[in-house]
Amino acid sequence: MARRQKGKAAAAGKRRAPAALPSPASSSEDEADEAPEEVPFGVAREAAEAERKLVGEAARRHRELLKEKRRRHQELFAEQKKRKLLPEAVLQELQELQELQDVSARPAEQAVADDSVTLDEELEAEAVQLDQGQAESQDQVEVQEKKGKKSKGARTKGNYMAVCLKDHSVTGLHQQLAKDFLNAQLYGPHTNRVQANEFFSLANKKDPVKKAAVQFVDKSWGKDKKEKAERFKKRWLATQIKNGL
Amino acid sequence: MGEFEVHRVRFFGLVPAGVRCLACHPRGSRLALARTDGAVEVYNFAANYFQEKVIPGHELRTVESLCWAAGDRLFGAGLSGDITEYDLSGLSAARGVDGGGGPIWSMVANSTGTQLAIGCEDGSVKIFQVVPGGIQFERNLDRRKGRVLCLSWHPSDTHIVAGSIDFFRVIDVTSGQTVQRIMVNHHVEKAKRECVVWAISLLSSGTVVSADSFGRVQFWDWEQGTLAESHTVSTSAALSLAVSEKEDSIIVGTSTGATYQLQLLPVTLGGQEKRWVRTKPFQFHSHDVRAVAHSPTALISGGLDAQLVIRPLMEKIQKKSYDAALRKFTFPHRRLVSCARKARLLLFQFSQYLELWRLGSTEETGKDGEVLPLCQMPEHLVQLKSKGPEHIYCSCVSPCGTWVGYSTASRFHLYRVHCDGDGVSLRKVPKVPKLLPPAYQLQFSADSDSLFVASARGSVHVFQLLEPGGCKHLHTLRPPSGCSEAVYLLAPSADGHWLAAVSGDWVSAVVPSVHCPLLQHHCTVPTYNCAVSALAIHPSTNNLVIAYSDQQLLEFSIPEKQYTSWSRAVQSRGLHRAWLERDSPITHITFNPKNPSHILLHDTYLLCVLDKSLPLPDDSTLLMNQSTLKQLPETARKRQLHAFKICKKFQPLLFMDLLDENCLVVVERPIMDFKTQLPLPVQQKKFGT
Numbered sequence: 038m039a040r041r042q043k044g045k046a047a048a049a050g051k052r053r054a055p056a057a058l059p060s061p062a063s064s065s066e067d068e069a070d071e072a073p074e075e076v077p078f079g080v081a082r083e084a085a086e087a088e089r090k091l092v093g094e095a096a097r098r099h100r101e102l103l104k105e106k107r108r109r110h111q112e113l114f115a116e117q118k119k120r121k122l123l124p125e126a127v128l129q130e131l132q133e134l135q136e137l138q139d140v141s142a143r144p145a146e147q148a149v150a151d152d153s154v155t156l157d158e159e160l161e162a163e164a165v166q167l168d169q170g171q172a173e174s175q176d177q178v179e180v181q182e183k184k185g186k187k188s189k190g191a192r193t194k195g196n197y198m199a200v201c202l203k204d205h206s207v208t209g210l211h212q213q214l215a216k217d218f219l220n221a222q223l224y225g226p227h228t229n230r231v232q233a234n235e236f237f238s239l240a241n242k243k244d245p246v247k248k249a250a251v252q253f254v255d256k257s258w259g260k261d262k263k264e265k266a267e268r269f270k271k272r273w274l275a276t277q278i279k280n281g282l
Numbered sequence: 283m284g285e286f287e288v289h290r291v292r293f294f295g296l297v298p299a300g301v302r303c304l305a306c307h308p309r310g311s312r313l314a315l316a317r318t319d320g321a322v323e324v325y326n327f328a329a330n331y332f333q334e335k336v337i338p339g340h341e342l343r344t345v346e347s348l349c350w351a352a353g354d355r356l357f358g359a360g361l362s363g364d365i366t367e368y369d370l371s372g373l374s375a376a377r378g379v380d381g382g383g384g385p386i387w388s389m390v391a392n393s394t395g396t397q398l399a400i401g402c403e404d405g406s407v408k409i410f411q412v413v414p415g416g417i418q419f420e421r422n423l424d425r426r427k428g429r430v431l432c433l434s435w436h437p438s439d440t441h442i443v444a445g446s447i448d449f450f451r452v453i454d455v456t457s458g459q460t461v462q463r464i465m466v467n468h469h470v471e472k473a474k475r476e477c478v479v480w481a482i483s484l485l486s487s488g489t490v491v492s493a494d495s496f497g498r499v500q501f502w503d504w505e506q507g508t509l510a511e512s513h514t515v516s517t518s519a520a521l522s523l524a525v526s527e528k529e530d531s532i533i534v535g536t537s538t539g540a541t542y543q544l545q546l547l548p549v550t551l552g553g554q555e556k557r558w559v560r561t562k563p564f565q566f567h568s569h570d571v572r573a574v575a576h577s578p579t580a581l582i583s584g585g586l587d588a589q590l591v592i593r594p595l596m597e598k599i600q601k602k603s604y605d606a607a608l609r610k611f612t613f614p615h616r617r618l619v620s621c622a623r624k625a626r627l628l629l630f631q632f633s634q635y636l637e638l639w640r641l642g643s644t645e646e647t648g649k650d651g652e653v654l655p656l657c658q659m660p661e662h663l664v665q666l667k668s669k670g671p672e673h674i675y676c677s678c679v680s681p682c683g684t685w686v687g688y689s690t691a692s693r694f695h696l697y698r699v700h701c702d703g704d705g706v707s708l709r710k711v712p713k714v715p716k717l718l719p720p721a722y723q724l725q726f727s728a729d730s731d732s733l734f735v736a737s738a739r740g741s742v743h744v745f746q747l748l749e750p751g752g753c754k755h756l757h758t759l760r761p762p763s764g765c766s767e768a769v770y771l772l773a774p775s776a777d778g779h780w781l782a783a784v785s786g787d788w789v790s791a792v793v794p795s796v797h798c799p800l801l802q803h804h805c806t807v808p809t810y811n812c813a814v815s816a817l818a819i820h821p822s823t824n825n826l827v828i829a830y831s832d833q834q835l836l837e838f839s840i841p842e843k844q845y846t847s848w849s850r851a852v853q854s855r856g857l858h859r860a861w862l863e864r865d866s867p868i869t870h871i872t873f874n875p876k877n878p879s880h881i882l883l884h885d886t887y888l889l890c891v892l893d894k895s896l897p898l899p900d901d902s903t904l905l906m907n908q909s910t911l912k913q914l915p916e917t918a919r920k921r922q923l924h925a926f927k928i929c930k931k932f933q934p935l936l937f938m939d940l941l942d943e944n945c946l947v948v949v950e951r952p953i954m955d956f957k958t959q960l961p962l963p964v965q966q967k968k969f970g971t
Contacts, residue, residue: 208363208384215361215385215403218429222478222495222519223570224962228537229518231965233958236568242971251954 301584316345332831341671401430445479481523493520535571619937625683680726689721740765776821815867829868
């Protein structure tokens, strides 16, 4: 009996590690028609936990392996990229050279730009004058603008926009952020700002002799209609004069 | 006064830029002012608050703070991250050093003027040393997160207080470490928005005064870290703060345009304990007051409505004189309009472009005060934009109306104008000689044959204008020795023989404008202790009439090289008190060719026809007597006539000129016309509206 008990204990102990389920074999050896052995809930819970832990650990190890692989790949790519660029010293030198060239090129560019500015000035003056007048003004201005563009030698084609990197540098960004902060603090939603018309019309309202608001008539009402009328009038007068002659 | 047909011009769309920073010179009586467009101006208090120097702005340059250091050197710093030194004799932004911390929000000099501290966007406070050639980086003080919006040195230079968002900190200068950090928003419950400390000051008693965006002025004991007093001066933000030298008076500027004075007064009469009390409220501005300064005798404030207001403190004024009057300046003290008399053209100078207009005409006549209908409307001929980011220094149109010239800080441009029938064309004159430095003042000669260009150190270049469109440098007129500043006013004579020039150190010289190796320089007008605000040479008698900024008028005879007898009579009699107590200087003098005894002058609020043949008024008679004279009968009028015939109908005046015998042009700029174009003001709630 002692041997059997020891054996049973040993067998039970061995089997507890993976999943302490009662082996029907041992019990059936002794009493086949007895009720199955009661397994206490704690034991079963421990068994389930252990299994879960094992699976979890396996998954973790798998994930770690993948991470390792990915990291190694990343390092490899960075290495390759670095190898592609020139060494830093050479890059620095090139940048300095570029700056020197820019500085010397700029006055030369300015001089060239100013000499060719006569064409632009004429176009500007004529454009202003035409604005005051004739019906073909729109087309003419456009044609002249196109001419102006062509003379500058820029080629814009397609739907991309070429920007000078100097304007979008880090200092520009800092400055823009600072200005935005200032604007938000002074003119933001909490600052209780009001339109100039309303502000200055208060005095007119409180006067003993009440007057109209400062901007009673908004000059921008019907602006395009007025411009069209103006152009029509000039064109009509021109035709009248022509017919009269 | 005579009957004139007046062209009343109100289409000059000038919008002056708002005042952003003020800096009082520590010793002297000068005030440096920076505007939102980057222009820097220097006002001389001793010369009746005359705007003696103007440095035009730059598109990329914003000035966030100005300070005087090392005597007479002026430094400015802005959001571009550079510290610029302004060359006041050369009228340009001379050297720039990158601060190295991003946009610079504030800059202050220590009490001896040897070091500059700057507060940057990245939260660092840097110290620069002021050396003879420029400035040199010394070291970085402790850096914390949060942009440093305001700085102040302790009068003994041991500590610096730096104001930021929601807190301010006190830094020990020798060790560079932050010794105290005080949260400003701690007392406000349920603070929904951050509290920005806009201005801060460290007093010698160890009290820190802060002005924040909740409209509070708070007094802190920084060593204990406690709040001693808190005054809520406004519902909107308190934007600027200035402490007097004696530290018993503070001026605070707010977003609503109101300024307040706080004074340190004893609690009981004759007692020892003193407390800060809000004493005087002022409402001089309609827009935000972003700059204030406290001089020993006056409170100075500058707002975004482009006004500079100087309010003298009555208790500091010794004697009762016009010094105690409130002064307000909106428009510049120099001419921005040039007129081509024969062609009836006006050239308007803006900061980045010029506009050429032709005046309208009328064929009717009418009675005094009538508005005549125009048969031809005034025409906007050309708008000439200046190339490059620099603002325009000066501009001029020739009397015949065919040449237009303007100058920026680096280049000088000349154009030829062709008016053929309906169209106007502008052609640039090529190969204009490059001058270094370029023009501070341009003036065409009366016959439009030559161009005078005022340059540095008192010299004037003479260019000959060639048909059909060219110019050649003839010679350079050099001043008498000892003239170190640039010429800012020029006046050629009508016969083309003489040229009068005034330089920044107030030396007026008359030189022959035709090159003559024997007669290099004719004579110098005796120096006066005030700046010249306008000068002109009479066409027939060749008398030089000079108007000074303290409202004195002098007439100097060029052929005789001495003051005329009329001028001596005026000086011995003294000018009328109402004339001397005017607020703005005379900016233009002109003459009537048909009537040699008439001088026409104008300042911002009046235009005057001075008749030398009539007697001078004394203090007992009324100066502005035109309206009373109109009602008197002929005989009584003759008895009461005096030399000053003043008209105050056209205000504020930017320019006035005589086109021909009975035709005047006046250029006005009503203040309400540009106030609606300024940034938005803060709402004022009034009962019943």
